[in-house]
Amino acid sequence: MIRTGEEYRQSIRDDREVWIDGERVKDVTAHPSFKPIVDVRARIYDLAHEPATAGVMSYVDPGTNEPNAIGLKLPESQQDWWDKRKAVDTVLNDIGGVVIRVGDETVGEMWSLYDGQDVLNEVDPQFARHIEAHIKKALHGDPFHVSANTDPKGDRSKRPQDQDPDMLLHLVKETDAGIVVRGAKYETAAAYANQAFVKPTIANWGDAELSDYALGFICDMGAPGIRHICRTGFAGRRPATDYPLANRFDEVDTLVIFDDVLIPWENVLFYRHTRAATFIRGTLHRYSAFPFVQRIEKIADMLIGAALFNVRQTGLDKQQAVQEKLAQLACYRETINAHLTASIALAEKSPAGLLMPNQSLLYTGRVQACSKLPEMIHIARELCGGQICVTPDSATFDAPGIAHWLAKYYSVNEDWVAEDRRRLLAFARDLINSDYAGHRLTFELFAQSPPFAHLAAVYRNFDFSGPLDFVRKAAGLSEKVMGKKKPH
CATH class of the missing domain: 2.40.110.10 (Butyryl-CoA Dehydrogenase, subunit A, domain 2)
Structure with missing residues (x-):
């Protein structure tokens, strides 16, 4: 039980x-x-x-x-x-x-x-x-x-x-x-x-x-x-x-x-x-890649949330350049979401009669999620700004004699007081800038296998026959050029 x-x-x-x-x-x-x-x-x-x-x-x-x-x-x-x-x-x-x-x-x-x-x-x-x-x-x-x-x-x-x-x-x-x-x-x-x-x-x-x-x-x-x-x-x-x-x-x-x-x-x-x-x-990963990639989708949510809160607190979310970077994060997140959703919608029967996520869509989604993650983290870092690397720790914010200075300079308006802003900056720092953040990024890149193996899985599971047959017909080639073996 x-x-x-x-x-x-x-x-x-x-x-x-x-x-x-x-x-x-x-x-x-x-x-x-x-x-x-x-x-x-x-x-x-x-x-x-x-x-x-x-x-x-x-x-x-x-x-x-x-x-x-x-x-x-x-x-x-x-x-x-x-x-x-x-x-x-x-x-x-x-x-x-x-x-x-x-x-x-x-x-x-x-x-x-x-x-x-x-x-x-x-x-x-x-x-x-x-x-x-x-x-x-x-x-x-x-x-x-x-x-x-x-x-x-x-x-x-x-x-x-x-x-x-x-x-x-x-x-x-x-x-x-x-x-x-x-x-x-x-x-x-x-x-x-x-x-x-x-x-x-x-x-x-x-x-x-x-x-x-x-x-x-x-x-x-x-x-x-x-x-x-x-x-x-x-x-x-x-x-x-x-x-x-x-x-x-x-x-x-x-x-x-x-x-x-x-x-x-x-x-x-x-x-x-x-x-x-x-x-x-x-x-090995025909099933396990799904929950693994799903977790990167949630990491994307964390990047978006940390970045958006940081730009909204100072009104920078009104700028087009900032909106474009947020849109890039959103596209990354929704690309993962689309691959996960489609891999279920077009799921395939396995040799033992189980239902496995569509292998080509799942593995290409994993490549997108893992290969783009460092770039997305850096976009979030840009949006969060330099204060994530210069902000004092919580003990300093609470220290008698200097706490009022930090309350003054870290309060933005009535909605964003110093303590909330400190918490957000600490969260963002730990998400994208800390020793733990660096460790987690390396882990995501190698946790299921190195990048070359991710691409090898795509090569083995993508159906090359469709593009080949389309070009054969468009170019007027004979059927003999297709051969008897799959390219993988």
């Missing part, structure tokens, strides 16, 4: 080995670097129980007659996608910010493997049964599920066998109980998640010698041999009054060490199977 926030907190108090700032964390639910984002994830669980939001966040499973989370539901209709979209918006509006790694955007990667059951059956039919079992477990057990993709990689000019083999996660040995694996993965939110879908990074999986690296499995994030080594967090560095986003929504990234970890056979989805590795890398 759907868990409560407190049940989630209790589930990660499992004595897992988590390190941050050189110290081992006793309780990730209470540590200042983790508590804010753990509380956000707990809030998402609780929204499914509150009368005002339960109908948006959950549905009743016809097989069990129990409520399950909308985000984990297998998508079988357009309405399922509208419901998922509404649920994500409900969460982001409730918490007042954007969080990405909270589970609904990663469970779709298992659906992609579910679509590849014929590939799994090439190795052993039990692996297809395993993925189906884990999808049901996610539906009914409601774990916080993340995705582990990126390895440290080492020297990329060399094969992993020609350097320290642990640079890519690999098989150590098979046992009666399961497989033993060693290596490491980078994964956001792993230190406070329940489980991860671990799969290969981008590589040339056609090389049979890499087969020990072609692994896919579900791993308990508190399992023996797992160590979480986290980057320094942003929460708690400075007061929340000055950095309202960094203190609430920092999703801590982790280097997950697999130190000879036993993966039980029932958790193994494929291993030593390069075709399965190739399949999952090629289809």
